[in-house]
Amino acid sequence: MPDATIDRLRAAGYKITPPRLAVLQVIKQEGEHLNPAEILARAQAIHPSVGRATVYRTLELLTQLNIVRPIYVGESGPTYIRAEGGHHHLVCSDCGKIVDFDQCVAEQMVDELTERFGFVIKSHLLEFYGLCGDCQGAPNHPG
Amino acid sequence: MPDATIDRLRAAGYKITPPRLAVLQVIKQEGEHLNPAEILARAQAIHPSVGRATVYRTLELLTQLNIVRPIYVGESGPTYIRAEGGHHHLVCSDCGKIVDFDQCVAEQMVDELTERFGFVIKSHLLEFYGLCGDCQGAPNHPG
DNA sequence: CTGATTGCAAAAATTTTGCAAGCCT
């Protein structure tokens, strides 16, 4: 999350306020997979008076501006990640473990998709689901 | 969603009940991007007495068995898709339009990731975010 | 039969909203 994010907010006509800075800082630092409640708690550590509602409103704003993005990875609710660039996760369907990896072949597809669908592509999310080493051979059963 | 899904449920020791069949059928037919409320409504069209709670419980069960998967694509809540195979979406950050596409280079990565991280990979989700043709040049502003 | 599963309604958790006060520009 470059500091340029602030300029982006300003450029879009939004005011730079302590709550917004706090939320931005939380996502910049902690980065990944935080849900609204966690973001609230950490934002309050920075600026104690921040309220729940403001976190939701800020998250919605940042999502609209394509600065963050909500995703679901088996958690019980939404989790936010930076929207910029790509995200590549390996998610264990059994224990929920998430591993990030770097190499990604998605960029190769951008030009083709742009041409074919007329989308201007800004970022992407690539997730693989399966079983991690620990969970292989240990399926879940009822009872 | 092959009919084999039912065998999978049975094999895992779960009972095959009308509510479960209804939810499975909804996801099999309608397939994509339905939220719990929509799934409930359509399941009730098949088996009128199905209750809200059962849909949630069934969705959780199917998620655990890796038959369906919740995702977030800018909607206000979770949406369910089949977990099998791959899903490839182009999502407009502005209007929320979702376009599915077929070609995907993700399969190429499976072997490498398996070797590197020890995951047995079953499926994947690849989403590109950007602006669709209609939304380009029409950014959102406050006020 | 037996215990998993269901539907209902209440409870809990999560989000959204209304509004006066406060802050950024």
Added chain:
DNA sequence: AGGCTTGCAAAATTTTTGCAATCAG
């Protein structure tokens, strides 16, 4: 100064839970 933003608390939504009745195997 002007009006976007905020925090609070209440309202609305969405999910989860408790339990007796029911159903699949």
